Amino acid sequence: MSAAPDISPATARASARTSRLSRERIRSAWLFLAPMLIVLAGVALYPLYRTIWFSFTDASLDLLGEARFIGWRNYLEYVDYGNGDGEWFGLLADSRWWRSVWNTVWFAIVSVSLETLFGLVIALVLHKKFPGRVWVQAAVLIPWAIPTIVSARMWAWMLHDQFGIVNDMLQRIGLIDAPVAWTASPETAMIAVIMVDVWKTTPFMALLILAGLQMVPRDMYEAARLDGVPPFRLFRRVTLPLIMPALLVAIVFRALDALRVFDIVYVMTPNTDATRTMSVYARENLFDFDRFAYGSAASTLLFFIIALITIGFIYATRMNLEGDER
Amino acid sequence: MASVELKNVCKSFGTVEVLRDVNLALEGGEFVVFVGPSGCGKSTLLRLIAGLEDISDGDLMIDGQRMNDVLPAKRGISMVFQSYALYPHMTVFENMAFGLEQAKLSSDEIKARIAQAADMLQISDYMERKPRQLSGGQRQRVAIGRAITRQPRVFLFDEPLSNLDAALRVDTRLEIAALHKRLADTTMIYVTHDQVEAMTLADRIVVLNAGNVEQVGTPLELYARPASQFVAGFIGSPRMNFIVGEVAAGHGAATFGIRPEHVDLSRDKGLWKGTVRLTEALGSDTFAHVDTETAGMVNVRLAGAEPIGEGEMVFLTPQPDAIHLFDASGRPVHGARAA
Numbered sequence: 001m002s003a004a005p006d007i008s009p010a011t012a013r014a015s016a017r018t019s020r021l022s023r024e025r026i027r028s029a030w031l032f033l034a035p036m037l038i039v040l041a042g043v044a045l046y047p048l049y050r051t052i053w054f055s056f057t058d059a060s061l062d063l064l065g066e067a068r069f070i071g072w073r074n075y076l077e078y079v080d081y082g083n084g085d086g087e088w089f090g091l092l093a094d095s096r097w098w099r100s101v102w103n104t105v106w107f108a109i110v111s112v113s114l115e116t117l118f119g120l121v122i123a124l125v126l127h128k129k130f131p132g133r134v135w136v137q138a139a140v141l142i143p144w145a146i147p148t149i150v151s152a153r154m155w156a157w158m159l160h161d162q163f164g165i166v167n168d169m170l171q172r173i174g175l176i177d178a179p180v181a182w183t184a185s186p187e188t189a190m191i192a193v194i195m196v197d198v199w200k201t202t203p204f205m206a207l208l209i210l211a212g213l214q215m216v217p218r219d220m221y222e223a224a225r226l227d228g229v230p231p232f233r234l235f236r237r238v239t240l241p242l243i244m245p246a247l248l249v250a251i252v253f254r255a256l257d258a259l260r261v262f263d264i265v266y267v268m269t270p271n272t273d274a275t276r277t278m279s280v281y282a283r284e285n286l287f288d289f290d291r292f293a294y295g296s297a298a299s300t301l302l303f304f305i306i307a308l309i310t311i312g313f314i315y316a317t318r319m320n321l322e323g324d325e326r
Numbered sequence: 327m328a329s330v331e332l333k334n335v336c337k338s339f340g341t342v343e344v345l346r347d348v349n350l351a352l353e354g355g356e357f358v359v360f361v362g363p364s365g366c367g368k369s370t371l372l373r374l375i376a377g378l379e380d381i382s383d384g385d386l387m388i389d390g391q392r393m394n395d396v397l398p399a400k401r402g403i404s405m406v407f408q409s410y411a412l413y414p415h416m417t418v419f420e421n422m423a424f425g426l427e428q429a430k431l432s433s434d435e436i437k438a439r440i441a442q443a444a445d446m447l448q449i450s451d452y453m454e455r456k457p458r459q460l461s462g463g464q465r466q467r468v469a470i471g472r473a474i475t476r477q478p479r480v481f482l483f484d485e486p487l488s489n490l491d492a493a494l495r496v497d498t499r500l501e502i503a504a505l506h507k508r509l510a511d512t513t514m515i516y517v518t519h520d521q522v523e524a525m526t527l528a529d530r531i532v533v534l535n536a537g538n539v540e541q542v543g544t545p546l547e548l549y550a551r552p553a554s555q556f557v558a559g560f561i562g563s564p565r566m567n568f569i570v571g572e573v574a575a576g577h578g579a580a581t582f583g584i585r586p587e588h589v590d591l592s593r594d595k596g597l598w599k600g601t602v603r604l605t606e607a608l609g610s611d612t613f614a615h616v617d618t619e620t621a622g623m624v625n626v627r628l629a630g631a632e633p634i635g636e637g638e639m640v641f642l643t644p645q646p647d648a649i650h651l652f653d654a655s656g657r658p659v660h661g662a663r664a665a
Binding site (some may be wrong): 217219220222223225226227228229233237238241242318 | 340377378397398399400403404405408409411413414415424425428429463476
């Protein structure tokens with residue numbers, strides 16, 4: 001039987017040469033990637049690994065070196081009182097933790113939805129040519145340019161129950177009779193935090209959506225003009241589907257940010273059950289309550305919850321992260 | 327049969343004047359090609375007719391009706407864009423139906439029109455595909471199909487072949503010519519910078535240069551009697567030889583023009599003596615670039631694969647009845663045709 005493929009010396013040499021060439025390419029690719037991978041491992045992977053490790057120990061802030069492995073006890077532990085009675089302890093049995101998970105998710109859903117909506121409206125306006133557009137674009141970006149701590153502090157003062165300008169204005173125009181303790185009262189604290197986040201982050205959303213709008217070819221709109229498509233239908237049937245990829249990326253970016261929100265909440269409404277988010281809860285335990293391992297467990301869960309929500313969102317929207325033509 | 331008339335049409339973008347006093351009268355059912363170098367205003371002119379740009383001054387009439395202030399969708403026109411402008415997220419069918427739904431047609435009527443257009447352009451097999459799943463040529467057909475379903479009075483093409491490769495361009499050109507025959511009642515306006523497309527497709531050609539209409543005429547009129555040196559140089563391939571100096575002066579002109587196909591080459595006698603510098607053999611033709619003593623570089627077309635060597639000494643004689651003479655401003659000099 002001479003079924004073996006006929007490989008002449010010339011073709012064999014050629015294939016050896018290409019594979020050597022591609023080996024060479026792979027080697028230099030690793031060489032170029034290595035510095036980044038090393039830095040990433042140092043600043044992201046290692047801290048993550050340490051956090052997860054501490055969450056399985058009894059570490060406390062001043063005795064980090066003497067941490068002992070205690071298994072899942074930070075997460076869930078049943079303590080038997082010996083009299084036939086017992087109780088569940090640990091993060092998964094902690095109603096304060098679940099309250100902060102819910103607060104975070106609620107905050108993320110409401111703020112990202114509002115930011116998307118307002119961002120879209122602003123982007124559509126900025127996409128049109130009008131006199132002074134450059135100035136409006138710059139002005140819109142100002143909230144985004146202010147550091148969060150500064151804007152949160154600023155708003156906290158503006159929303160102050162006694163001296164705040166917001167109460168003063170609302171009273172003057174007669175919308176409220178008595179001053180409202182915006183950040184202190186449990187009913188309004190979350191609203192206040194969400195409002196400030198929306199105020200701050202809408203420009204970012206608008207900018208990302210504007211970039212998406214500018215990618216839509218002009219002749220698409222011209223073809224629609226020749227067809228006499230009215231503006232709202234044009235938006236729903238042409239513009240929106242075409243900017244959807246950019247919109248979804250923007251939403252994921254914002255959702256990731258919103259799910260680990262810390263600074264606004266910490267500055268505006270410290271220590272309230274109404275607004276305590278996962279990050280605030282983790283920090284409290286890590287540093288204020290000297291329950292470092294417990295806080296590590298919260299941080300670990302926070303990481304997995306964010307990862308899960310993000311993956312779920314990407315999967316649900318069939319988002320294309322490869323960047324190839326849809 | 328929709329006539330299109332432009333009266334003193336001007337267009338400025340800010341202070342830049344793109345079109346100056348354009349006067350044109352296109353007859354119903356005519357295939358007219360606007361041709362010119364890039365930046366001559368030909369696409370702008372098309373967009374003014376489409377209503378995608380506002381007319382700065384002058385009147386646009388379609389079928390005797392003033393159209394300046396009529397919405398694009400109400401002008402009875404269709405347009406095929408250079409980049410096809412298909413909606414990427416819709417199937418071929420949806421692309422074609424989108425505009426018709428807007429026109430409040432019944433769904434049966436929409437289906438019938440699309441089926442007819444798809445049949446005409448042989449795209450029925452991929453009505454459910456998205457544009458990205460089609461080749462460039464297929465996308466172009468869909469774009470043309472979409473334009474046909476609107477049953478326009480005037481059909482506008484904005485450089486529809488420029489994104490296709492050379493072989494496909496020739497095929498599609500023939501298809502557009504066939505389309506014009508089938509839709510004999512529809513006036514077609516076609517913009518291109520390619521004079522070959524203009525020559526092969528047009529009933530009449532409008533040559534534009536820097537915002538002015540240089541000449542309007544049938545392809546052969548433009549070829550035989552160019553109204554300016556610009557048109558003489560733009561129409562015809564390869565381009566006409568322009569000779570200045572004593573040869574032109576001897577004819578009482580500033581520029582002496584002769585097309586490569588109108589120069590006779592001989593090895594022993596002739597008017598201009600010269601040396602072959604370069605030859606381009608295309609099989610059907612051979613082009614010889616001859617460096618002459620009196621007339622400078624002259625390009626000569628020889629039929630077939632003429633065995634002519636570079637460096638060879640030859641004599642050239644322009645055919646006397648094919649000489650074009652122009653004055654210093656590029657206008658033709660009449661009455662001085664014979665050598």
